[in-house]
Amino acid sequence: MKLELYQVDAFTDKTFGGNPACVVPLKEWLADGILLKIAKENAVAETAFFVNKGEKIHLRWFTPEIEMDLCGHATLATAHCLKTILDYKSDKIVFETLSGDVTVLVEKELYKMDFPSRMPTLQKLPEVIEKALSIKPKEVLKARDYVLVYDNETQIRNIKIDRQLFDQISLDPGGVIVTAVGDDCDFVSRFFTPQASILEDSVTGSAHCSLIPFWAARLHKKELIAIQVSERAGKLVCEDKGTRVIISGQAKTYSIGNLWTE
Numbered sequence: 001m002k003l004e005l006y007q008v009d010a011f012t013d014k015t016f017g018g019n020p021a022c023v024v025p026l027k028e029w030l031a032d033g034i035l036l037k038i039a040k041e042n043a044v045a046e047t048a049f050f051v052n053k054g055e056k057i058h059l060r061w062f063t064p065e066i067e068m069d070l071c072g073h074a075t076l077a078t079a080h081c082l083k084t085i086l087d088y089k090s091d092k093i094v095f096e097t098l099s100g101d102v103t104v105l106v107e108k109e110l111y112k113m114d115f116p117s118r119m120p121t122l123q124k125l126p127e128v129i130e131k132a133l134s135i136k137p138k139e140v141l142k143a144r145d146y147v148l149v150y151d152n153e154t155q156i157r158n159i160k161i162d163r164q165l166f167d168q169i170s171l172d173p174g175g176v177i178v179t180a181v182g183d184d185c186d187f188v189s190r191f192f193t194p195q196a197s198i199l200e201d202s203v204t205g206s207a208h209c210s211l212i213p214f215w216a217a218r219l220h221k222k223e224l225i226a227i228q229v230s231e232r233a234g235k236l237v238c239e240d241k242g243t244r245v246i247i248s249g250q251a252k253t254y255s256i257g258n259l260w261t262e
Contacts, residue, residue, distance in 0.1 A: 005259045006085060007044070008077035011203040011234030011249035013109070018234040019203035020254065021077035022047040025086070029058075032067070034261055040064040041259075045198050048074035050095070057082075059095040059102070064197045068173050069144075070099040072113060072205010072247055073234075079104040079111045080251035110237070112248040117240070118143035118209040119217075129176060129194075132166035135159050137178070143210040144173070145191075150180040153188050157229055166194045177207045179215075186224035186238075187215045203234030208247050216240035 004025050012018030022042040026049055039047040039062035046068065051058045059078060061071035075095065082088035083106050091106040103114040120141035129146065130136065135155050137148035150156055156178055175193040182188040189211055191204040201207075208226065216222055226236040239246040 001261050003259050003261060005042075005255075005257050006077075006081045006253065007042075007255045008080050009232075009252045009254055010073035010076040010080070011205070011228070011236055012232075012252060013250045015252050015254055017232050018249075018251070019073040019201065019232065020044045021071075021074040023074070023078050023081045024049045024259070025081075026051050030261070035060070035062050036064075036067070038062075038259065038261060043197075045201050046071045046074040048078045050078055053096070056094045056096045056101070059097050061097075065195075066172055067098075068206075070097065070102075070115070070206040070209070072115065072208065073203055073249075075102060075104065075113055076111045076205065076249055076251055079106065079113075080253070084253065085256065109250050110248050111251065112246055113205065114241075115206070115209050115245050115247055117213050117243050117245045119213040120145075120147040120210045126169055128165055128168045132162045133159060134161070141210075141214065145207055145210060146171070146174070146176045147210055147214060148176065148178045150178060152180050153183045153229065156180050156188050156190055159190065161192055161199065163199060166192070166199075169194050175201070175204075175207070177204070177211065179211055181219075182225075182227055185227045185235075186219060186221070187211065188227050188229045190228065190230055200230055202230045202232040203228045203236070203249075205236070205247050205249075208236055208238060209245055212238045212240050212245040212247070
């Protein structure tokens with residue numbers, strides 16, 4: 001079977017920046033095992049698969065290991081493909097997902113994703129994660145992901161992970177966010193997933209479901225600019241809306257091609 005395949009760099013306006021995602025349109029769903037094999041073969045953090053159902057688009061996300069409940073950068077990449085390649089007419093895209101309906105509004109080159117808010121609460125950090133960190137956090141919280149708060153951006157950039165220790169724990173489908181107030185933005189972050197083929201995610205939209213309400217409350221502001229300071233880096237325009245968050249960013253198409261499957 002021949003399928004279309006698009007690779008998009010999300011949360012960036014430059015190729016080779018942001019977070020790469022693959023997008024595969026389908027006419028009907030393939031077996032989950034095939035979807036997982038395609039995601040593993042693509043070897044990026046997330047592959048998005050979608051079926052256009054008319055009023056809504058059924059969207060699913062797979063890492064090379066598992067299906068995810070929510071993914072920001074692959075949602076942004078899918079919206080980008082629909083608008084710039086697949087001639088989707090409306091500037092409002094409604095995705096049906098495991099986390100409920102997710103709406104994306106397209107305003108010029110900005111994709112504004114309406115995601116659920118996940119305010120983290122105080123939590124004790126598992127000892128194995130603490131030992132795996134080169135710098136210890138000053139606060140520990142958790143929603144889906146652990147949120148580790150640090151004093152400054154320099155610490156976030158300098159953190160190293162002892163992977164042998166880190167991989168002793170499984171957080172499927174979550175991960176570990178490290179975050180601090182930014183030098184040239186409201187806040188910065190990095191994101192790590194134990195037992196994943198890709199240890200550090202370049203730009204993690206879903207992590208901001210927790211980072212936005214946390215920093216909105218801490219900084220006493222509803223609109224924030226965030227930078228995920230990974231090697232590729234990415235910019236997110238954020239807004240706290242109470243039970244929802246708006247996560248916005250740009251995208252660039254890297255490649256257009258095909259894949260053949262069973």
